[in-house]
Amino acid sequence: MHPTDTNGLPTPPKIAVIDLWKSFGGKQVLKGVNLTIWPGESLVIVGGSGAGKSVLLKHLIGLIHPDSGHIIVDGEDLACAEPERCLAIRRKFGMSFQEGALFDSMTVFDNIAFPLRRHTPMSEAEIAQRVRECLALVHLSGVEHKMPAQLSGGMRRRVGFARAIALKPEILLFDEPNTGLDPITAAAIDRVIIEMRDKMPVTMVTITHDMTSAFRIADRLAMLRDGKIVAVAPPEEFRQLPDPYVQGFLAGQPVEEEVA
Numbered sequence: 001m002h003p004t005d006t007n008g009l010p011t012p013p014k015i016a017v018i019d020l021w022k023s024f025g026g027k028q029v030l031k032g033v034n035l036t037i038w039p040g041e042s043l044v045i046v047g048g049s050g051a052g053k054s055v056l057l058k059h060l061i062g063l064i065h066p067d068s069g070h071i072i073v074d075g076e077d078l079a080c081a082e083p084e085r086c087l088a089i090r091r092k093f094g095m096s097f098q099e100g101a102l103f104d105s106m107t108v109f110d111n112i113a114f115p116l117r118r119h120t121p122m123s124e125a126e127i128a129q130r131v132r133e134c135l136a137l138v139h140l141s142g143v144e145h146k147m148p149a150q151l152s153g154g155m156r157r158r159v160g161f162a163r164a165i166a167l168k169p170e171i172l173l174f175d176e177p178n179t180g181l182d183p184i185t186a187a188a189i190d191r192v193i194i195e196m197r198d199k200m201p202v203t204m205v206t207i208t209h210d211m212t213s214a215f216r217i218a219d220r221l222a223m224l225r226d227g228k229i230v231a232v233a234p235p236e237e238f239r240q241l242p243d244p245y246v247q248g249f250l251a252g253q254p255v256e257e258e259v260a
């Protein structure tokens with residue numbers, strides 16, 4: 001797939017990952033990842049536990065640096081950018097981490113206001129307005145003054161989304177948005193993700209090993225295996241891929257990449 005603009009000209013990628021290699025303590029995790037992410041798409045990366053999905057996502061936002069290879073965001077190479085440009089590129093991203101990462105000692109309001117207070121000159125009144133907008137987008141109006149511990153797992157996850165979108169990012173990264181949630185709550189989270197994609201001019205990259213969820217939210221799916229992207233396709237095409245590993249995944253019997 002190579003999308004074109006209204007004049008039929010090729011659209012440049014939002015993110016291009018080129019021959020990305022990364023090892024930790026002698027263990028080679030990423031072994032030449034190549035991946036193109038188009039503007040406005042919802043790309044879902046699937047793969048076994050320990051395959052390196054979170055490591056790949058953290059490279060996109062510059063939280064982990066590659067041993068070699070390139071991450072190009074809107075034509076700019078993260079590795080070559082001056083420190084101020086790096087910060088500006090990072091500001092294009094919002095991320096909801098696998099670990100959740102809400103500040104437990106802060107109210108929901110202060111959690112979402114945190115990036116706004118830190119990175120913008122907005123007044124408290126403007127911040128309050130933006131916090132309300134973000135909570136409305138994730139269907140959580142009215143919980144501003146609660147503490148994270150007073151919320152259910154699904155609600156905390158949505159507060160994490162609200163914080164990730166507070167600065168109106170161009171790219172949203174979700175690491176396992178459904179993990180640990182019951183199927184009904186997981187489906188509700190997927191609906192919030194789809195709504196965000198439809199209401200915001202945003203490019204989304206989501207990691208999951210939940211195939212039901214992957215098919216619900218993906219414009220394209222990519223399979224990470226043995227340190228490489230071994231397949232990328234739109235959902236219907238992905239289902240038909242003959243690769244036994246992909247088929248194992250689809251059947252709900254993923255082959256583990258490693259024994260933890």
Ligand SMILES: Nc1ncnc2c1ncn2[C@@H]1O[C@H](COP(=O)(O)OP(=O)(O)OP(=O)(O)O)[C@@H](O)[C@H]1O
Nearest residue numbers: 024029047048049050051052053054055056098209
């Ligand atoms: N900061 C780090 N230091 C050392 N090793 C790391 C680090 N981060 C990740 N790893 C290792 O890299 C490998 C891939 O980890 P990663 O968290 O990306 O897997 P994953 O595909 O996200 O798995 P899961 O589905 O369980 O979340 C693992 O072996 C992990 O131990």
Ligand SMILES: [Mg+2]
Nearest residue numbers: 053054055098
């Ligand atoms: Mg992970």
